[in-house]
Amino acid sequence: MVSIFTLVLGLGCAVIASAHPPNYHSSPDRLTSRANAGEQIFLGRFISTPTPDELLIQQGAVLVSSADGRGVINAVAWNVSSPAAAITALGAANGTTVVTSNDQGFFFPGFIDGHIHAPQYPNLGLFAGTLLDWLQAYTFPMESSLGNASSPMYANSTTTPDPFARAQAVYAHVIDKTLSYGTTSAAYYATVDVPATNLLASLALQKGQRAYIGRTCMDNQEYNPEYYRDESPEDALNKTLATIKHIQDIDPSGELVAPIITPRFAPAVTNQSMTMLAELANNMSLRIQAHADENVGEVKLVAEMYPESSSYVGVYDDHGLLTNRTILAHGVHMTDAEIALVAARGAGVAHCPASNSALGSGICHVRKLIDAGVTVGLGTDAAGGYSASVLETARQAFLVSRLLSFQEGQNASLSVPVTEVLYLGTMGGAKLTGMEGRLGGFAPGMLWDVQEIQLGNWETEPVDIFGWENWHDRVHKWVWNGDDRNVNRVWVGGRLVHQK
Incomplete structure (x- = not known):
């Protein structure tokens, strides 16, 4: 079987040049996203499921670095609620961009x-x-x-x-x-x-x-x-x-x-x-x-x-x-x-x-x-x-x-x-998919593949929130009634790839 594999490997190399569709690797939006390297702070409510039986709800801030072309979580600071406090707690430079989710929204892993x-x-x-x-x-x-x-x-x-x-x-x-x-x-x-x-x-x-x-x-x-x-x-x-x-x-x-x-x-x-x-x-x-x-x-x-x-x-x-x-x-x-x-x-x-x-x-x-x-x-x-x-x-x-x-x-x-x-x-x-420890949560070292969920607008969103629900119940209401209208923004590797 090795001889067959070697033969076909050679044949594969012969047809590759004609098999390529247009190359999008150097598209302007991709080059722009890679040029915007640096740090961002994400501030608000973070909800995740680190274990099968734990719905973790935290208020705080996450520092994401894209200096190497990948959006990686460098540090987290819980129980902070203002941009200034987040910058101080995370040791970020003054003027660092702070992306905030409002009181009716939350960040959730992609x-x-x-x-x-x-x-x-x-x-x-x-x-x-x-x-x-x-x-x-x-x-x-x-x-x-x-x-x-x-x-x-x-x-x-x-x-x-x-x-x-x-x-x-x-x-x-x-x-x-x-x-x-x-x-x-x-x-x-x-x-x-x-x-x-x-x-x-x-x-x-x-x-x-x-x-x-x-x-x-x-x-x-x-x-x-x-x-x-x-x-x-x-x-x-x-x-x-x-x-x-x-x-x-x-x-x-x-x-x-x-x-x-x-x-x-x-x-x-x-x-x-x-x-x-x-x-x-x-x-x-x-x-x-x-x-x-x-x-x-x-x-x-x-x-x-x-x-x-x-x-x-x-x-x-x-x-x-x-x-x-x-x-x-x-x-x-x-x-x-x-x-x-x-x-x-x-x-x-x-x-x-x-x-x-x-x-x-x-x-x-x-x-x-x-x-x-x-x-x-x-x-x-x-x-x-x-x-x-x-x-x-x-x-x-x-x-x-x-x-x-x-x-x-x-x-x-x-x-x-x-x-x-x-x-x-x-x-x-x-x-x-072989990405354990890199996706699915908000721990340092994980990639910033995240969606921002927005709740509370009866006119444009499918989830009815009256205001007295706790966040555990709000998440359940989102699961049963939510759809793409609740997805406000999406990031992959720190890059904003979708915005409502």
């Missing part, structure tokens, strides 16, 4: 979406049957239209298709929209197309969203439609190398945008490509994302296609794809043995409750995963999920856990309460 399909965004709210039916009816046609002029999506078009223009419109919108929801980090699936996938990475870098970008690998000639697939295992690896090269060229540090190996799911890939992709991920220390145990029909299909493996998760493990850098989406129907295997390998699960409900896939037993030591974060799974909002996903995570607890004899221990779903969308997501 949400982390552990599983989202960028090219599916136009299909939000469109469903057909269960997972496998929906893929054929909606998903594959839409995804292929972002790179293939012969896609079924263009069958009735009266004009010449421009897949790259469509990709630019879709990808720009999904990044803007998720930032407006407070999503500062996302693990994106793209398509099989190299230029369109490279474009997604370039746009994420330009707009300032922290992102893992994965070119979706689909080389199984018997399962994937003829109009949307890789031609061979070598073709899949070759194109994956091209996207890796592009992403590492535009962001060599990998601080903001990084590649992630993305075999779509076991039915879409072959034994050979899975082994080659695992070798690539291991050699380059790259993260991996794939689907697992989402739907009963899918689980049955995998068992028929890979009878030599013990389980769906076992297929990935047999090919070297189940590692401590692996994100498995869904995990609805994992057996106890599969859960134990995921935990043993240090892999994580992106819980996608809205999608699981919308496609009739079932209810993920999140408490069982957590109790077994599996890392769990949240995923919108747009467009299997009907919304690209992690806040909406958090709501659904609570609701499906309540249904599960009822089904299991009103076992309250199976519920995932509000504080814990917020933890899963921030700290849990950080651990899931």
